[in-house]
Amino acid sequence: MTSQRDAAWSSVRGFEAFYREHVGAVFGLCQRLTGQREAAEDCTQETFVAAWRALPQFEARSTHATWLHRIAVNKVIARNASLAAKFELAAADAAHLDDTALPEPAGGDATPPLDLERAIASLPDGSRHVLVLVSVYGYSHTEAAQLLSIAAGTCRAHLHRARQLLALRMGLDEETP
Amino acid sequence: MNKKPTLSVDQQLAQLPRAIAPARDLWPGIEACLKHDAAIRERHLRGADARSTHRRRNFALGLAAGLAAIAIALIATLHPRGLIAPLAVQADGGAPRSPAFLRTRNALEQTYSADLQRLPRQTQARLVKDLEIIRNARADIRSALAASPQDPLLNELLADTWQQEMDFYANVSSTTDSARVRWPL
Numbered sequence: 061m062t063s064q065r066d067a068a069w070s071s072v073r074g075f076e077a078f079y080r081e082h083v084g085a086v087f088g089l090c091q092r093l094t095g096q097r098e099a100a101e102d103c104t105q106e107t108f109v110a111a112w113r114a115l116p117q118f119e120a121r122s123t124h125a126t127w128l129h130r131i132a133v134n135k136v137i138a139r140n141a142s143l144a145a146k147f148e149l150a151a152a153d154a155a156h157l158d159d160t161a162l163p164e165p166a167g168g169d170a171t172p173p174l175d176l177e178r179a180i181a182s183l184p185d186g187s188r189h190v191l192v193l194v195s196v197y198g199y200s201h202t203e204a205a206q207l208l209s210i211a212a213g214t215c216r217a218h219l220h221r222a223r224q225l226l227a228l229r230m231g232l233d234e235e236t237p
Numbered sequence: 238m239n240k241k242p243t244l245s246v247d248q249q250l251a252q253l254p255r256a257i258a259p260a261r262d263l264w265p266g267i268e269a270c271l272k273h274d275a276a277i278r279e280r281h282l283r284g285a286d287a288r289s290t291h292r293r294r295n296f297a298l299g300l301a302a303g304l305a306a307i308a309i310a311l312i313a314t315l316h317p318r319g320l321i322a323p324l325a326v327q328a329d330g331g332a333p334r335s336p337a338f339l340r341t342r343n344a345l346e347q348t349y350s351a352d353l354q355r356l357p358r359q360t361q362a363r364l365v366k367d368l369e370i371i372r373n374a375r376a377d378i379r380s381a382l383a384a385s386p387q388d389p390l391l392n393e394l395l396a397d398t399w400q401q402e403m404d405f406y407a408n409v410s411s412t413t414d415s416a417r418v419r420w421p422l
Contacts, residue, residue: 061329072271079264084256091257104265109270176249226246 069132075115078124081109086132092192093136093179103139107132129197133189133207136227140185179229187222190215335401352409364409371401371402 086107091100110131118127180188180196186208193204194215205215226232244252353361375398382391 064248067254072268072275073388075266075271076264083263084258087259087263088255088257097260101259101261104259105266105270108263109274112267112271113274141268166281176253195247196253199256223246232246 066231072177075108075112082125082128086128087198089129089132089192090136092177092180092196093189094139095183095188099136099139103132103135106135106139110135130207133193136189137208174229176226176230179226182229183222183225186210186214187218187225190218191222191226194219279359333396342403342406345403349406349409368402371398371405374398375402 076229083104087100087104090103090107091097092170094100094103107128111128114131120123122130174182179189189208190204193199193207199207201212201219203217205212208215210218279382353364356364375395378391378395378398382388382395
Protein backbone atom coordinates (compact mmCIF):
# COMPACT_ATOMS: atom_id res chain seq x y z
CA MET A 61 0.00 0.00 0.00
CA THR A 62 2.75 2.37 1.04
CA SER A 63 4.81 1.60 -2.04
CA GLN A 64 1.78 2.28 -4.25
CA ARG A 65 1.32 5.63 -2.55
CA ASP A 66 5.04 6.39 -2.82
CA ALA A 67 4.83 5.62 -6.53
CA ALA A 68 1.91 8.00 -6.89
CA TRP A 69 3.84 10.71 -5.06
CA SER A 70 6.86 10.31 -7.29
CA SER A 71 5.14 12.53 -9.84
CA VAL A 72 4.96 16.24 -9.14
CA ARG A 73 1.17 16.18 -9.40
CA GLY A 74 0.97 13.22 -7.05
CA PHE A 75 3.29 14.93 -4.62
CA GLU A 76 1.02 17.96 -4.54
CA ALA A 77 -1.71 15.76 -3.05
CA PHE A 78 0.78 14.58 -0.43
CA TYR A 79 1.66 18.22 0.29
CA ARG A 80 -2.00 19.22 0.66
CA GLU A 81 -2.54 16.36 3.08
CA HIS A 82 0.34 17.28 5.37
CA VAL A 83 1.01 20.98 4.94
CA GLY A 84 -1.07 22.04 7.95
CA ALA A 85 0.77 19.74 10.34
CA VAL A 86 4.18 20.68 8.99
CA PHE A 87 3.47 24.40 8.95
CA GLY A 88 2.02 24.23 12.47
CA LEU A 89 5.16 22.59 13.74
CA CYS A 90 7.43 25.02 11.91
CA GLN A 91 5.38 28.02 13.02
CA ARG A 92 5.64 27.03 16.66
CA LEU A 93 9.28 26.00 16.49
CA THR A 94 10.42 29.20 14.78
CA GLY A 95 7.90 31.56 16.31
CA GLN A 96 7.88 33.50 13.01
CA ARG A 97 5.47 33.18 10.12
CA GLU A 98 7.91 33.84 7.31
CA ALA A 99 10.54 31.55 8.77
CA ALA A 100 7.87 28.88 9.17
CA GLU A 101 6.84 29.28 5.53
CA ASP A 102 10.45 28.91 4.40
CA CYS A 103 11.01 25.86 6.59
CA THR A 104 7.77 24.27 5.40
CA GLN A 105 8.77 24.68 1.77
CA GLU A 106 12.26 23.36 2.46
CA THR A 107 10.76 20.40 4.32
CA PHE A 108 8.62 19.33 1.38
CA VAL A 109 11.41 19.83 -1.13
CA ALA A 110 13.70 17.73 1.08
CA ALA A 111 10.96 15.11 1.43
CA TRP A 112 10.58 14.95 -2.36
CA ARG A 113 14.30 14.42 -2.75
CA ALA A 114 14.42 11.82 0.02
CA LEU A 115 11.23 10.00 -0.95
CA PRO A 116 13.09 7.09 -2.60
CA GLN A 117 14.93 6.50 0.67
CA PHE A 118 11.79 6.63 2.81
CA GLU A 119 11.41 3.48 4.85
CA ALA A 120 7.97 2.47 5.99
CA ARG A 121 9.15 1.98 9.56
CA SER A 122 7.63 5.33 10.49
CA THR A 123 4.56 7.13 9.23
CA HIS A 124 4.90 9.85 6.65
CA ALA A 125 3.79 12.39 9.26
CA THR A 126 6.55 11.35 11.66
CA TRP A 127 9.05 11.37 8.83
CA LEU A 128 7.99 14.86 7.74
CA HIS A 129 8.14 16.12 11.33
CA ARG A 130 11.71 14.89 11.61
CA ILE A 131 12.68 16.68 8.41
CA ALA A 132 10.90 19.84 9.54
CA VAL A 133 12.69 19.88 12.90
CA ASN A 134 16.02 19.43 11.12
CA LYS A 135 15.20 22.31 8.79
CA VAL A 136 14.33 24.61 11.68
CA ILE A 137 17.44 23.64 13.63
CA ALA A 138 19.62 24.09 10.54
CA ARG A 139 18.06 27.47 9.87
CA ASN A 140 18.64 28.60 13.45
CA ALA A 141 22.24 27.39 13.33
CA SER A 142 22.77 29.27 10.11
CA LEU A 143 21.24 32.44 11.50
CA ALA A 144 23.18 32.08 14.73
CA ALA A 145 26.39 31.75 12.81
CA LYS A 146 25.56 34.83 10.77
CA PHE A 147 24.28 37.14 13.45
CA GLU A 148 25.67 35.57 16.62
CA LEU A 149 22.18 34.93 17.85
CA ALA A 150 23.40 31.90 19.70
CA ALA A 151 25.28 34.06 22.16
CA ALA A 152 22.25 36.24 22.72
CA ASP A 153 20.02 33.22 23.21
CA ALA A 154 22.48 31.61 25.60
CA ALA A 155 22.61 34.82 27.60
CA HIS A 156 18.84 34.84 27.66
CA LEU A 157 18.77 31.29 28.98
CA ASP A 158 21.45 31.92 31.55
CA ASP A 159 19.63 34.94 32.90
CA THR A 160 18.33 33.81 36.24
CA ALA A 161 16.04 36.76 36.67
CA LEU A 162 12.72 35.84 35.15
CA PRO A 163 10.89 38.54 33.27
CA GLU A 164 8.12 40.45 34.91
CA PRO A 165 4.92 38.47 35.05
CA ALA A 166 2.55 39.35 32.31
CA GLY A 167 -0.67 40.87 33.48
CA GLY A 168 1.13 43.32 35.69
CA ASP A 169 0.57 47.00 35.59
CA ALA A 170 2.05 47.67 32.18
CA THR A 171 1.99 44.44 30.18
CA PRO A 172 -1.17 42.59 29.32
CA PRO A 173 -0.94 38.78 29.45
CA LEU A 174 0.03 37.11 26.21
CA ASP A 175 -2.13 34.52 24.56
CA LEU A 176 -0.65 31.06 24.45
CA GLU A 177 0.66 31.15 20.88
CA ARG A 178 2.35 34.50 21.34
CA ALA A 179 3.77 33.39 24.65
CA ILE A 180 5.26 30.31 23.01
CA ALA A 181 6.71 32.45 20.23
CA SER A 182 8.34 34.73 22.80
CA LEU A 183 10.30 31.90 24.43
CA PRO A 184 14.04 31.47 23.86
CA ASP A 185 14.75 29.08 20.99
CA GLY A 186 15.94 26.10 23.04
CA SER A 187 13.06 26.23 25.50
CA ARG A 188 10.53 26.81 22.75
CA HIS A 189 11.76 23.85 20.71
CA VAL A 190 11.49 21.45 23.64
CA LEU A 191 8.13 22.78 24.78
CA VAL A 192 6.63 22.50 21.31
CA LEU A 193 7.91 18.99 20.70
CA VAL A 194 7.10 17.58 24.14
CA SER A 195 4.06 19.49 25.34
CA VAL A 196 2.30 20.25 22.05
CA TYR A 197 3.32 17.41 19.73
CA GLY A 198 3.65 14.71 22.36
CA TYR A 199 7.23 13.61 21.84
CA SER A 200 8.98 11.97 24.77
CA HIS A 201 12.02 13.67 26.30
CA THR A 202 14.24 11.04 24.71
CA GLU A 203 12.73 11.56 21.26
CA ALA A 204 12.87 15.34 21.54
CA ALA A 205 16.44 15.21 22.79
CA GLN A 206 17.41 13.03 19.83
CA LEU A 207 15.66 15.29 17.34
CA LEU A 208 17.29 18.39 18.80
CA SER A 209 20.68 16.72 19.34
CA ILE A 210 20.77 17.63 23.02
CA ALA A 211 21.05 15.61 26.20
CA ALA A 212 17.85 14.37 27.81
CA GLY A 213 18.73 16.32 30.97
CA THR A 214 19.08 19.51 28.99
CA CYS A 215 15.73 18.75 27.41
CA ARG A 216 14.08 18.52 30.82
CA ALA A 217 15.76 21.73 31.97
CA HIS A 218 14.54 23.56 28.88
CA LEU A 219 11.00 22.32 29.42
CA HIS A 220 11.00 23.38 33.06
CA ARG A 221 12.26 26.80 32.07
CA ALA A 222 9.71 27.10 29.26
CA ARG A 223 6.81 26.31 31.59
CA GLN A 224 8.00 28.88 34.10
CA LEU A 225 8.29 31.54 31.43
CA LEU A 226 4.94 30.68 29.90
CA ALA A 227 3.17 30.84 33.23
CA LEU A 228 4.73 34.19 33.96
CA ARG A 229 4.00 35.66 30.57
CA MET A 230 0.44 34.45 30.58
CA GLY A 231 -0.18 35.69 34.07
CA LEU A 232 -0.68 32.22 35.49
CA ASP A 233 0.57 30.82 38.72
CA GLU A 234 3.89 29.04 38.33
CA GLU A 235 3.32 25.37 37.95
CA THR A 236 5.47 22.51 38.82
CA PRO A 237 6.31 20.29 35.83
CA MET B 238 -9.78 42.73 36.49
CA ASN B 239 -7.67 40.14 34.79
CA LYS B 240 -9.40 36.85 35.12
CA LYS B 241 -6.92 34.02 35.09
CA PRO B 242 -7.72 31.12 32.81
CA THR B 243 -8.87 28.09 34.66
CA LEU B 244 -6.73 25.71 32.59
CA SER B 245 -3.13 25.05 33.47
CA VAL B 246 -0.34 25.73 30.97
CA ASP B 247 0.01 22.03 30.22
CA GLN B 248 -3.71 21.66 29.63
CA GLN B 249 -3.76 24.63 27.31
CA LEU B 250 -0.71 23.33 25.43
CA ALA B 251 -2.32 19.94 25.02
CA GLN B 252 -5.43 21.55 23.54
CA LEU B 253 -3.59 23.48 20.85
CA PRO B 254 -4.47 22.28 17.37
CA ARG B 255 -1.44 20.61 15.80
CA ALA B 256 -2.15 21.80 12.30
CA ILE B 257 -2.10 25.43 11.22
CA ALA B 258 -2.94 26.43 7.68
CA PRO B 259 -0.34 28.77 6.21
CA ALA B 260 -1.60 32.23 5.28
CA ARG B 261 -0.55 31.73 1.64
CA ASP B 262 -0.27 28.76 -0.66
CA LEU B 263 3.28 27.46 -0.41
CA TRP B 264 2.89 24.91 -3.21
CA PRO B 265 3.96 27.12 -6.15
CA GLY B 266 7.39 27.66 -4.57
CA ILE B 267 7.75 23.97 -3.83
CA GLU B 268 6.58 22.99 -7.31
CA ALA B 269 9.15 25.30 -8.90
CA CYS B 270 11.92 23.57 -6.90
CA LEU B 271 10.64 20.11 -7.83
CA LYS B 272 10.50 20.99 -11.52
CA HIS B 273 13.97 22.48 -11.33
CA ASP B 274 15.14 19.22 -9.71
CA ALA B 275 13.44 17.18 -12.41
CA ALA B 276 15.10 19.24 -15.16
CA ILE B 277 18.53 18.75 -13.58
CA ARG B 278 17.89 15.03 -13.17
CA GLU B 279 16.90 14.75 -16.83
CA ARG B 280 20.05 16.56 -17.93
CA HIS B 281 22.12 14.21 -15.76
CA LEU B 282 20.38 11.19 -17.24
CA ARG B 283 21.08 12.38 -20.79
CA GLY B 284 24.70 12.99 -19.80
CA ALA B 285 24.83 9.58 -18.15
CA ASP B 286 23.69 7.93 -21.39
CA ALA B 287 26.49 9.60 -23.30
CA ARG B 288 28.97 8.75 -20.57
CA SER B 289 27.74 5.17 -20.57
CA THR B 290 28.54 4.83 -24.29
CA HIS B 291 32.06 6.10 -23.67
CA ARG B 292 32.37 3.90 -20.64
CA ARG B 293 31.44 0.84 -22.69
CA ARG B 294 34.09 1.73 -25.23
CA ASN B 295 36.66 2.26 -22.48
CA PHE B 296 35.62 -0.99 -20.88
CA ALA B 297 36.22 -2.81 -24.18
CA LEU B 298 39.62 -1.19 -24.40
CA GLY B 299 40.47 -2.12 -20.84
CA LEU B 300 39.28 -5.66 -21.42
CA ALA B 301 41.43 -5.97 -24.52
CA ALA B 302 44.47 -4.62 -22.67
CA GLY B 303 43.80 -6.96 -19.76
CA LEU B 304 43.45 -9.99 -22.03
CA ALA B 305 46.67 -9.06 -23.78
CA ALA B 306 48.45 -8.79 -20.45
CA ILE B 307 47.10 -12.20 -19.38
CA ALA B 308 48.20 -13.68 -22.69
CA ILE B 309 51.70 -12.28 -22.21
CA ALA B 310 51.82 -13.61 -18.67
CA LEU B 311 50.65 -17.06 -19.84
CA ILE B 312 53.21 -17.15 -22.61
CA ALA B 313 55.93 -16.13 -20.19
CA THR B 314 54.86 -18.83 -17.74
CA LEU B 315 54.14 -21.71 -20.11
CA HIS B 316 56.93 -21.36 -22.62
CA PRO B 317 60.43 -21.90 -21.35
CA ARG B 318 63.03 -19.52 -22.74
CA GLY B 319 64.47 -20.52 -26.05
CA LEU B 320 61.57 -22.65 -27.24
CA ILE B 321 59.87 -19.82 -29.08
CA ALA B 322 61.64 -18.32 -32.03
CA PRO B 323 62.09 -14.58 -31.97
CA LEU B 324 59.45 -12.77 -33.98
CA ALA B 325 60.37 -10.66 -36.90
CA VAL B 326 60.68 -7.32 -35.20
CA GLN B 327 63.49 -4.94 -35.98
CA ALA B 328 66.71 -5.43 -34.13
CA ASP B 329 66.55 -1.86 -32.88
CA GLY B 330 63.11 -2.46 -31.40
CA GLY B 331 61.41 -0.42 -34.09
CA ALA B 332 58.14 -1.32 -35.75
CA PRO B 333 58.07 -4.28 -38.12
CA ARG B 334 58.68 -3.04 -41.62
CA SER B 335 56.64 -5.42 -43.73
CA PRO B 336 54.52 -3.48 -46.26
CA ALA B 337 51.33 -5.23 -45.17
CA PHE B 338 51.93 -4.27 -41.54
CA LEU B 339 52.73 -0.68 -42.42
CA ARG B 340 49.63 -0.34 -44.60
CA THR B 341 47.36 -1.75 -41.92
CA ARG B 342 48.96 0.31 -39.20
CA ASN B 343 48.76 3.55 -41.15
CA ALA B 344 45.12 2.98 -41.99
CA LEU B 345 44.22 2.19 -38.38
CA GLU B 346 46.22 5.10 -37.04
CA GLN B 347 44.51 7.53 -39.37
CA THR B 348 41.05 6.28 -38.47
CA TYR B 349 41.94 6.37 -34.79
CA SER B 350 43.20 9.96 -35.05
CA ALA B 351 40.01 11.06 -36.79
CA ASP B 352 37.81 9.21 -34.25
CA LEU B 353 39.75 10.61 -31.35
CA GLN B 354 38.92 14.17 -32.33
CA ARG B 355 35.23 13.39 -32.14
CA LEU B 356 35.39 12.04 -28.60
CA PRO B 357 34.90 14.15 -25.47
CA ARG B 358 38.03 15.76 -24.12
CA GLN B 359 38.04 13.56 -21.03
CA THR B 360 37.84 10.36 -23.09
CA GLN B 361 40.55 11.63 -25.41
CA ALA B 362 42.83 12.18 -22.44
CA ARG B 363 42.16 8.68 -21.17
CA LEU B 364 42.83 7.09 -24.55
CA VAL B 365 46.05 9.03 -24.99
CA LYS B 366 47.07 7.80 -21.56
CA ASP B 367 46.23 4.19 -22.47
CA LEU B 368 48.31 4.43 -25.61
CA GLU B 369 51.13 5.92 -23.60
CA ILE B 370 51.06 2.91 -21.26
CA ILE B 371 51.53 0.55 -24.22
CA ARG B 372 54.33 2.67 -25.63
CA ASN B 373 56.05 2.99 -22.25
CA ALA B 374 55.90 -0.79 -21.89
CA ARG B 375 57.54 -1.10 -25.29
CA ALA B 376 60.25 1.34 -24.23
CA ASP B 377 60.93 -0.75 -21.12
CA ILE B 378 61.15 -3.94 -23.17
CA ARG B 379 63.50 -2.23 -25.59
CA SER B 380 65.76 -1.27 -22.69
CA ALA B 381 65.82 -4.87 -21.55
CA LEU B 382 66.48 -6.04 -25.12
CA ALA B 383 69.50 -3.76 -25.35
CA ALA B 384 71.18 -5.96 -22.74
CA SER B 385 70.13 -9.29 -24.29
CA PRO B 386 68.98 -8.69 -27.89
CA GLN B 387 68.44 -12.39 -28.63
CA ASP B 388 66.17 -13.10 -25.72
CA PRO B 389 63.15 -14.81 -27.33
CA LEU B 390 60.71 -13.90 -24.59
CA LEU B 391 61.59 -10.23 -24.69
CA ASN B 392 61.29 -10.25 -28.46
CA GLU B 393 57.91 -11.83 -28.19
CA LEU B 394 56.78 -9.31 -25.61
CA LEU B 395 58.02 -6.55 -27.84
CA ALA B 396 56.08 -7.92 -30.80
CA ASP B 397 53.06 -8.13 -28.59
CA THR B 398 53.23 -4.42 -27.78
CA TRP B 399 52.88 -3.74 -31.49
CA GLN B 400 49.90 -6.06 -31.57
CA GLN B 401 48.44 -4.31 -28.55
CA GLU B 402 48.86 -0.95 -30.18
CA MET B 403 47.13 -2.17 -33.32
CA ASP B 404 44.34 -3.67 -31.23
CA PHE B 405 44.04 -0.40 -29.39
CA TYR B 406 43.59 1.53 -32.64
CA ALA B 407 41.14 -1.04 -33.92
CA ASN B 408 39.09 -1.02 -30.71
CA VAL B 409 38.80 2.73 -30.62
CA SER B 410 37.98 3.10 -34.28
CA SER B 411 35.71 0.15 -34.84
CA THR B 412 32.02 0.56 -34.21
CA THR B 413 30.31 -2.75 -34.81
CA ASP B 414 32.92 -5.28 -35.83
CA SER B 415 35.70 -4.50 -33.42
CA ALA B 416 37.35 -7.80 -34.20
CA ARG B 417 40.95 -8.18 -33.33
CA VAL B 418 43.08 -7.29 -36.32
CA ARG B 419 46.00 -9.63 -36.74
CA TRP B 420 48.70 -7.80 -38.60
CA PRO B 421 51.17 -9.72 -40.72
CA LEU B 422 54.74 -9.55 -39.57
